[in-house]
């Protein structure tokens with residue numbers, strides 16, 4: 001594994017996203033560089049971290065952040081839980097990334113075939129068995145997205161058995177970004193002042209591609225333009 005020079009400090013939101021997007025394209029194409037993962041890099045950053053972005057995503061084992069964006073040690077400040085559900089712990093960690101580590105970008109990462117989304121859908125079925133309480137507490141914030149999609153499809157006869165989980169997942173991703181802005185004045189102010197951008201992205205397990213679907217702040221996505 002070859003050492004790659006550290007990326008320049010203090011990227012703009014655009015530079016941070018361009019770098020992650022380029023890394024994801026390398027991963028999709030099967031040509032990752034595995035940058036900044038060697039002993040030299042480990043020593044270089046042992047004293048302090050200056051991550052270039054924060055990532056809040058689902059815990060799914062197939063969503064390994066540094067691998068799918070072809071990043072290295074010290075590049076990403078990562079928070080993950082099942083179904084990427086907002087909590088005080090998540091918001092506090094993201095505020096730390098923004099206020100103390102000065103990251104210019106938060107990527108909120110959802111994915112297709114998400115087990116947490118599936119569980120939230122199944123929980124709305126008639127005769128759905130109760131979930132263990134803490135698992136229920138984790139996935140219940142996804143249920144409003146399920147109910148909205150079910151309501152929208154009611155006339156077409158959409159049921160918990162037939163609803164498209166990817167539509168629910170995209171709706172939940174929108175909810176998650178909205179809740180983050182609502183929960184954190186620190187973060188919403190940083191976005192308003194142009195110091196921070198937030199990208200909501202959907203990852204496709206088969207293709208390995210992370211596609212931006214929600215973009216807030218001073219950043220654009222070349223794939224979407």
Ligand SMILES: [Zn+2]
Pocket residue numbers: 058059060082083084111113114115116117
């Ligand atoms: Zn998931």
